[in-house]
Amino acid sequence: MKMITILGPTACGKTALAARLACDMEAEIISADSRQVYRGMDIGTGKDLADYVVAGRRVPYHLIDIAEPGTKYNLYEYQKDFHRVYADITGRGVRPILCGGTGLYIEAVLKGYQLSPVPQNxxxxxxxxxxxxxxxxxxxxxxxxxxxxxxxxxxxxxxxxxxxxxxxxxxxxxxHPTELRCMPPVSSLVVGVSIGRDERRHRITQRLKQRLDNGMVEEIKDLLARGIPAEDLIYYGLEYKYVTEYVTGRSTYGEMFTGLETAIHQFAKRQMTWFRGMERRGIAIHWIEASLKMEEKLRMIKELAADED
The missing domain is CATH 1.10.720 (Transcription Termination Factor Rho, Rna-binding Domain; Chain A, Domain 1)
Incomplete structure (x- = not known):
């Protein structure tokens, strides 16, 4: 059974779609998100772990909560961890579903980027x-x-x-030219969730308000209280950059909200630019509309998968 990849910009609903698909197909999800690897960074990274419970059943997921906050997890480590998990899932005769919005991680896996670890200098x-x-x-x-x-x-x-x-x-x-690490490309059906600009912007703004209401500021205060330096949290960008600057008195709440909202909109645009670049670099992406009903999206993906298998 070929792997299925579900990608798309932030707030397009790809996680809920992947979880429903995994439940129907008895598959397991491999996350492709560069920040959801960190433990304790839940609200700001949008883990939305409730999405992985479908009809009372917890859908198995991997590569979430595998690194300590404050550390610098990287692409080389992700590629290595992906192949370990991928081998385990397929070795049990189960279909993997790769899901996320970090285009670099997804492309590295699909195309088999040749990487070497780089020490700090x-x-x-x-x-x-x-x-x-x-x-x-x-x-x-x-x-x-x-x-x-x-x-x-x-x-x-x-x-x-x-x-x-x-x-x-x-x-x-x-x-320091180094011997390249050999990582094979992974064959996959790739499905992109497309969402209109106006709807995407609306969802981003509503989700940001919801995350702030649900304790995102408190989450970051807790991480700082645990001894994680503010600059390490700022390194992670987006929510952790702007909220940390607010919590440490470098900006007001209004400045934080406006700056963060704009930054997330820009981030979503860059995600789409990367995905379009993947298509130019030879990766076929089957786009489906986010506005379709869940059952229609599932039907379309299953039909595509049947043709690929």
Whole structure:
């Protein structure tokens, strides 16, 4: 049985769809979300774990809550963890469903990116510590030209820490050519959940209000109280960046809400840009409308899967 991948921008309803599909097909879900790997970061990352309970049955899921908050989980680790879980699921004769919005993680799995682990470079980090985000971005662009790398999208670098890590990786690859780790590509039916711009913006705003009402600020206060440095939370971007800045007095509540709302809208747009790029790079995505009834979406995916199997 071929893997099914369900992708789409934030707030399109892909998790609920994947869970319903997994329940019907007796499949298991592998998450493709770069922030849902962290324990205790639940509301801000939108884990929505209740979605994995369908008709009173808990749908098995993987690669959620596998790393400690404050650590820097990366693409290399994800690819390694994915293949471990994928081998276990398929080895039991079960179909895996890959679901998420982190296009880089999904593409790395489907195309079999060849990666090597990159250690931290304290001397380089110290030299870069005083530079602005604009300066770091220019350095990253120059390095990418030298290495020919397409592994980092500069629009996703929204903090100095992220930019420094990207520079660290490109510098290492330039100065220390290493034996590539062989990861095979994974064959998959790929389904994208398409949502209109206006509806997407409405859902994002409503979900942000709901998450704030449901304790997102308290969640981040708790993480800080556990000793996780504010800069480490800011590194994760989006909700953790803006709410941490609010909690630590760097912004007002209104500034936090407006800035975060805008940042999530921009993030969703970048997700769609990445998915369209995947199509240009040879990955066929079957798009279905988010506005369709759940049963219709399930029927369409099952028909596509039957043709692929």
């Amino acid at each position: 304290p001397e380089l980090r110290e030299r870069l510590a005083s530079k602005t985000l604009a300066e770091l971005t220019e350095m990253l662009i120059a390095l990418k030209r030298q290495t020919g790398s397409n592994m980092h999208n500069k629009t996703d670098v929204d903090s100095c820490q992220r930019a420094i890590r990207a520079i660290e990786i490109e510098t290492y690859n330039l100065e």
